[in-house]
Amino acid sequence: MRVVTTFILAAFLVFTAFVLLQLSHLIANENSNVKLIRTDSSVLRSVSRAISPSIKLSPRPPPALLEEQVKSYKKPIVISIVTGHYLGNFGYNTETDPRPPCMIQDVRVNCSLEGPQRRETADALWYHIPHMSLAGLQPRYHPNQLRVAMSMESAAYYPLMENPDLRKEVDILSTYKYTADNVNHYYDRNFDEDEKNFLTPPKVPTAQKKNVVAYMNRNCGAKNGRNDVVKELSKYITIDGYGCIGSSNRVDKVEVFSKAKFCIAMENSNVEWYVTEKIYQAFQAGCLPIYMGAPNFEKDFLPHPKAVILYKPESMNPKMLAEKLHQIANNDTLYEEHMAWRKMQLHELLPGFQRVVAFGRRPNPECRLCMKVAELRYLKEKNATLKSSN
Incomplete structure (x- = not known):
């Protein structure tokens, strides 16, 4: 009788452990699904301003900008192109560009892409990945300066694009991959x-x-x-x-x-x-x-x-x-x-x-880069303010 009782108790414990294990897997899956949904929503929000009504996406509207954000976004932005470039002439300027204005919500971004002579005071240093190396990265000339690395070439030809060390050294990675900070498609308004x-x-x-x-x-x-x-x-x-x-x-x-x-x-x-x-x-x-x-x-x-x-x-x-x-x-x-x-x-x-x-259908690539620099510059300024007040 004692043997039977022991066997039943052991079976009950095994069954209970199995049920608890399945519940833990279910909860983990639910959590991962929530993360996925949040990620997808953030992607949709980033393109919502330019989506055709026929595309059935319903992202939430972005939150209203804070006064300090508006003030930061209105400050002129200079991006210094350090290496060979892929963005046309150095003379790009949001104020003179004939395309629609470059906007972050209701704030017009004032931004220019210029040559290496402005690198010491520029808000960001821009590198073309096929023309750069990690060893050749120039030091940041001031604490809030950002680094941008960009390429539209295949990673099969330029393996640096997949090098995790590149991700550690730059603030904005701009490529054709959807995992990039600034996604650049070959499909654009020209088509x-x-x-x-x-x-x-x-x-x-x-x-x-x-x-x-x-x-x-x-x-x-x-x-x-x-x-x-x-x-x-x-x-x-x-x-x-x-x-x-x-x-x-x-x-x-x-x-x-x-x-x-x-x-x-x-x-x-x-x-x-x-x-x-x-x-x-x-x-x-x-x-x-x-x-x-x-x-x-x-x-x-x-x-x-x-x-x-x-x-x-x-x-x-x-x-x-x-x-x-x-x-x-x-x-x-x-x-x-x-x-x-x-x-x-x-x-x-x-x-x-x-x-x-x-x-x-989003804004042009230069504008999107300027918007990203404006957003990260604001965050750096905010972090610097918080550190100085502590």
């Missing part, structure tokens, strides 16, 4: 001037397009082997090529692509989040793109499942791709199915692409 987002009929009707694959590229040593893929593909289907394959003439890319049924929109490397202008130029032209690149392209950038032919080397080869292209090219009805997404409304497209459009 969205009329807010149609390629949702218009192709420039050239299907019946008038050439049954070829258009390809234009001058980086012949891409790390993902795209040139080798296209060379092999040319054995099975006609390639209208410029640059690495075909003609050396310089021609208008969108114009050439618009006359072809298919076009190559392959990146120079397969790096997460690295989605360049190539796919957007293809959409602009109205050809059916063949894409290879970012592993998260389908989830975070694809407008519609049939908008693109995805080339995945692990499950496809150039001969198989050519067979698929011939099948589509010889059937206008099938080809039109791949163009049908262009007749849809933006809110009907995949969420990842809607988010791309939302980011693309």
